[in-house]
Amino acid sequence: MTTLSEARAHGRPAVAAGESDQLHHKWNNTRADFPQVCAHELFEQQVARDPAAVALEFGAQQFSYQQLNERANRMAHHLRRSGVGPDVLVGVCFDRSPQMVVALLAVWKAGGAYVPLDPTYPLERLSFMVGDADTAILLTEEKHRRLFASTTSKVIYLDSDWPMLVREPHDNLAPIASPSNLAYVMYTSGSTGTPKGAMILHRGLVNYLWWAIKAYALGPRLSVPVHSSISFDLTVTSLYAPLLAGGSVELLPEDIAAQNLLAALRRSGDRGLIKITPAHLELLGHQISKGEAAGMSRTFVIGGENLLAESLHLWREAAPETRLINEYGPTETVVGCCVYEVQPGDPHTGSVPIGRPIANTQLYVLDASLEPVPPGVIGELYIGGAGVARGYLNRPELTAERFLADPFSGVPGSHIYKTGDLARYRTDGTLEYLGRADDQVKIRGYRVELGEIEASLAAHPNVQSCTVVAHEDEPGKRVLAAYVVPYDRETPGTDELRGYLRGRLPEYMVPVQIIYLDALPLTPNGKIDRKALPVPSSASSGAGKGGAARNKSEEAVAAIWSELLKLDGIGIHDDFFDLGADSLTATALVAKLRAIFGVDLSLASLFERPTVAGVSEIIDVLVLTSSASNAQAGSGQREEFSL
Numbered sequence: 001m002t003t004l005s006e007a008r009a010h011g012r013p014a015v016a017a018g019e020s021d022q023l024h025h026k027w028n029n030t031r032a033d034f035p036q037v038c039a040h041e042l043f044e045q046q047v048a049r050d051p052a053a054v055a056l057e058f059g060a061q062q063f064s065y066q067q068l069n070e071r072a073n074r075m076a077h078h079l080r081r082s083g084v085g086p087d088v089l090v091g092v093c094f095d096r097s098p099q100m101v102v103a104l105l106a107v108w109k110a111g112g113a114y115v116p117l118d119p120t121y122p123l124e125r126l127s128f129m130v131g132d133a134d135t136a137i138l139l140t141e142e143k144h145r146r147l148f149a150s151t152t153s154k155v156i157y158l159d160s161d162w163p164m165l166v167r168e169p170h171d172n173l174a175p176i177a178s179p180s181n182l183a184y185v186m187y188t189s190g191s192t193g194t195p196k197g198a199m200i201l202h203r204g205l206v207n208y209l210w211w212a213i214k215a216y217a218l219g220p221r222l223s224v225p226v227h228s229s230i231s232f233d234l235t236v237t238s239l240y241a242p243l244l245a246g247g248s249v250e251l252l253p254e255d256i257a258a259q260n261l262l263a264a265l266r267r268s269g270d271r272g273l274i275k276i277t278p279a280h281l282e283l284l285g286h287q288i289s290k291g292e293a294a295g296m297s298r299t300f301v302i303g304g305e306n307l308l309a310e311s312l313h314l315w316r317e318a319a320p321e322t323r324l325i326n327e328y329g330p331t332e333t334v335v336g337c338c339v340y341e342v343q344p345g346d347p348h349t350g351s352v353p354i355g356r357p358i359a360n361t362q363l364y365v366l367d368a369s370l371e372p373v374p375p376g377v378i379g380e381l382y383i384g385g386a387g388v389a390r391g392y393l394n395r396p397e398l399t400a401e402r403f404l405a406d407p408f409s410g411v412p413g414s415h416i417y418k419t420g421d422l423a424r425y426r427t428d429g430t431l432e433y434l435g436r437a438d439d440q441v442k443i444r445g446y447r448v449e450l451g452e453i454e455a456s457l458a459a460h461p462n463v464q465s466c467t468v469v470a471h472e473d474e475p476g477k478r479v480l481a482a483y484v485v486p487y488d489r490e491t492p493g494t495d496e497l498r499g500y501l502r503g504r505l506p507e508y509m510v511p512v513q514i515i516y517l518d519a520l521p522l523t524p525n526g527k528i529d530r531k532a533l534p535v536p537s538s539a540s541s542g543a544g545k546g547g548a549a550r551n552k553s554e555e556a557v558a559a560i561w562s563e564l565l566k567l568d569g570i571g572i573h574d575d576f577f578d579l580g581a582d583s584l585t586a587t588a589l590v591a592k593l594r595a596i597f598g599v600d601l602s603l604a605s606l607f608e609r610p611t612v613a614g615v616s617e618i619i620d621v622l623v624l625t626s627s628a629s630n631a632q633a634g635s636g637q638r639e640e641f642s643l
Contacts (some may be wrong), residue, residue, distance in 0.1 A: 029428040032211040032384070038202040040211075042244045044069065045185045046597070050246060053220065058251045062533035068101065068205055070170035075106035075158070082111040082642075085134060086181040091135040092154065093117035093144055095224060095254045099158040102152050103139040104230070108171050112136075113182035114335075115197070115356070116230040118408035119144050124504050127188050128194055132394060152422065179203035185393055186231065188331050189448050189509065197537045199394035203368040204334040204387035205236070211359040212237060214340070216299050216325070220246035227252045227488035232446070233335045237301065237327075238275040243277070245538025247272055249377075260344040262287050262587070271297040277475070279444050282311040287591050288320035303327040303336060305442035306433060307352040312342060320344070328433060332402070332417050332448070334387040337361045339433060353426070354433045355433050360386035362409065363431060364416065366422050366635050370407060373424075380437055381423040384416040421572030441470040441478060444582060446508050453511065456504045457482055462492040465520055467528050468511060471536065479580060481536045485519055498578060512580030547571055553616040560592045561612065568620040576610040599623055 035042060049065035049544040063071075082091060091106045092114045094100035112640065115133045119140075126147055138148055138155045148155050158165070160271055164236050183202045187195040210220070224242040226249055228234040242249050250266055263283060265274070274297045276284075281302055288296075293314055300315065300322060307326045315322055329336040340355025356361045365379040366372055373379040391399030406414040424433040439450040453468045465485045470478040486492060492500075494514045501510045513536040521532035549555040549572060558570045565579050576589070586606055593601050593615075599622035601615065609618060 011609050027425070028357060028364075030357050030359050030361055032240070032346040033209070034207050034359065034386075036203075036207065037177060038108060038181070039173065039183060039205050039209065039240060039244070040105055040231070041175060042206065043105065043240075044172055045435060046244060046246050049101065050220065054067065054248045055099060055243060056249050056251065057223075058096075059253070063098055067170070067581060068098075068105070071098075071102045072105035072109055073172060074165050075102055076109035077458055078156075078165055079106055079110035079112065079137065080173060082397070084110040085411065088109050088112040089115050089133045089182075089185060091115045091117050091130055091133065091138040091140075092230065092296055093119050093140040093147065094139065094158075094230070095119060095141075095143075096229075096251045096452055097141075098251070101249070101251070103158060104239075107139070108177070108183065111173075111176040111181075114184045115164060115185065115223070116186060118229045118231040119147060120507070121231075121506050122503050123147060125195065125506065126175065128195070130629075132194075133185060133197060147612050151174055169628070175619070177202065179206065186233070186331050189440075189446075193450040193452050195398050195452070196395055196398065198332045199393055200331075200334055200388040201390060203390070205240075205359050207386040208334045208336060208358065209244055209471035212241045212336070215358070216241070216323075217271050218242055218245040218247055218272045218299060222247040222270055222298075223250050224248075224272055225250045225261060225264050225274060226254055227264075228275075230571070232304075233329075233331055234275045234277070234304065236335045236354045242272065242637050245272075254528060262567055265296045266292065270474045272443065273297060274300050275301045275303070277301055278311055279305070279442060279584055281315075283588060285314040286313065286588065288314075290299075290314065293318040295319075295321060298325040299325060301325050301327050301336075303329070304446070305444075309342075309346065309348050309352055311348055312352075313348065316342070316344075316348075326354060328431075329387075330383075330417070330419055330421075332389045332419075333361075333383045333385075337383050337385070337387055338440050339365060340430065351433065353430045355430055357385070359386075359613045362389060362416075364408065365425055365431075370404070375425040375427045378422055378424045378434055381414040381419045381421045381431070381433075383419060384414065388415050388417050443470070443478060443508050444584070447511055453480070453482070453501070453505065455510055457497070459504075460492060461498075462486050466531070469475075469530055469533065479510040479536075481513040481515060483517055483520060483533055485517050491516060495578065508582065547573075547584070549612065551616070552613050556596060557593075557612045557616050557619070560589060560596070564571040564588055568613065570612040572616075573611050576606065576615075586632050593619065597623060602625040 002322055047065045047069040049061055052064050052595040055063050055065040055068045056063040064108060090112050090569060092103050093409055094103060104558060115129065115135060117129060132251060138151060138153045140155065141159045142157050148360045158355060162491050179202045181202055183205045185197040185199050187197045189197040194630050222246060224238050226235060226238045239249055250264060252261060281300065312324055315324055325338040326340045328338040336358060338354045338357055340353045342352060362384040364382045366382055367379050381401060390613045402418045403415045406416045420436055420438050420440060422437055423431050424434060425431055441448050441450065445459055450468045454466055457463055457466045463484055464487045467484045468480060470480055472478050498510055515534060515536055521529040549558050554572055561570050562568060564585050565581060567579060586603060590601050590603065597619050601618060606616050609615060
């Protein structure tokens with residue numbers, strides 16, 4: 001691996017003449033035509049082509065393109081009369097449901113841009129986003145009324161207010177937004193302690209979707225499941241691409257997305273693609289048989305974090321006809337800007353390349369002086385082209401720092417985005433991702449600024465100083481650990497600190513492990529010496545409450561938890577989720593319990609009783625009930641059992 005400083009130390013020029021031609025003309029020659037309209041206009045064109053086709057499925061419900069369009073139009077007419085127009089921001093807060101899709105389309109049709117608000121986020125975070133975006137209107141449902149009780153924005157509840165909205169016209173509205181207007185503002189973690197909103201334009205969104213429809217071979221009658229939050233980039237691909245291509249979207253219930261996705265994939269159907277994170281893909285690989293793998297989807301589009309070839313073994317062996325595509329791209333450049341399709345002869349270990357730029361996109365690997373570096377030399381990745389965002393909402397200084405005038409395109413007013421990612425070009429023009437140049441990390445596909453966690457933690461009255469790191473407890477899986485120096489007067493408990501952070505940060509940003517120190521180690525120049533921080537242990541996770549197992553069931557459950565969570569000394573009253581479990585781990589636990597005990601533990605039961613003792617008691621009842629049912633079936637008698 002050659003660094004830029006090493007190359008220059010040996011007298012090698014930054015880029016030779018022939019290499020410059022490759023970088024600027026050959027590898028970045030991605031010009032392609034795409035519609036100069038807004039995304040919802042392409043949806044309306046699809047409605048006109050085949051109004052009766054199924055656009056949306058949600059459980060037993062189905063909605064045709066015409067039905068979905070008319071519902072969105074009724075909402076849009078009301079929004080436009082309420083003042084929504086170009087670059088007017090509207091908050092949208094829903095669980096995955098048909099109302100969510102209606103709301104998103106309605107905002108666009110009215111001419112505005114939406115701000116996705118995840119209802120699982122802490123109230124403090126949602127309040128900041130609503131205030132920062134200065135949303136004119138909030139669209140939500142009655143179940144989330146408490147989240148916006150103190151807002152000054154106008155709130156419309158699509159369920160309870162529908163009798164009023166249904167009286168609105170159902171015809172398409174005259175378009176008033178242009179491709180240069182905002183499509184949405186998506187908030188991501190911010191290093192200063194508060195999230196930042198990336199302002200995405202219709203032009204960039206349409207360029208990406210138009211490219212994706214062709215590149216991923218989407219079309220009529222092909223289904224795509226949506227299993228992620230509207231606040232996650234994955235959803236942009238899996239929701240809008242099929243709707244613009246004439247396919248159908250299968251919305252999966254909230255519950256636990258990983259389990260619902262597995263159930264959906266086991267149902268028959270012609271799926272055009274599944275957009276998924278590497279962690280989800282690996283979990284699916286552990287849950288299905290080789291025979292099931294082949295027919296699940298035509299294409300897996302994998303994104304959100306670094307993809308290791310090891311996680312693709314099952315699919316490459318059992319489903320060789322399935323396309324496996326690594327898609328790279330930050331929120332600031334519309335979901336995906338670079339892709340690599342795994343080939344049969346590729347290595348089976350190590351990181352999968354991120355590939356080449358998509359249509360109308362340029363990728364530059366530059367040094368600190370913004371000069372291109374030669375192939376094989378590591379530099380920072382900058383992105384130019386149609387997908388570059390307008391900048392960060394209300395953050396002019398950060399926008400100026402990260403969105404720079406494009407020195408290569410020759411197009412007046414164009415910008416390149418400074419990603420903070422380290423990369424290098426191979427000699428064939430393929431890009432490799434090599435990590436970060438700063439403290440940003442990816443946790444389960446979500447972008448996390450460690451500084452935001454540190455700022456929230458430092459605000460606790462009993463925390464004197466702190467730092468947060470992401471350590472790899474197994475290949476490809478990072479876990480957050482917080483190092484805390486408390487004030488002398490009182491040391492806050494692990495549960496107290498986690499609870500405090502849960503009131504301010506999304507669940508995926510709450511550290512799994514908390515380590516208490518007398519002082520943070522420092523380098524000679526006074527900075528925190530992260531290399532000198534102690535390695536987290538099981539004790540720092542808070543495991544070990546309530547003593548040892550009392551029976552065989554508790555022993556087995558504790559052993560499974562220890563295996564899944566990579567922790568020792570788990571006590572019978574430890575909380576599964578407080579120890580660092582997430583939706584993926586919960587799904588894996590259910591599968592393990594099924595394999596060992598032959599019973600199906602519902603995820604609702606796990607959430608209600610998330611301790612070793614609680615789960616063991618439920619399992620004992622399920623085993624007893626199952627045995628009794630089998631005995632009754634064998635004797636020809638029928639009797640209902642209830643828990």
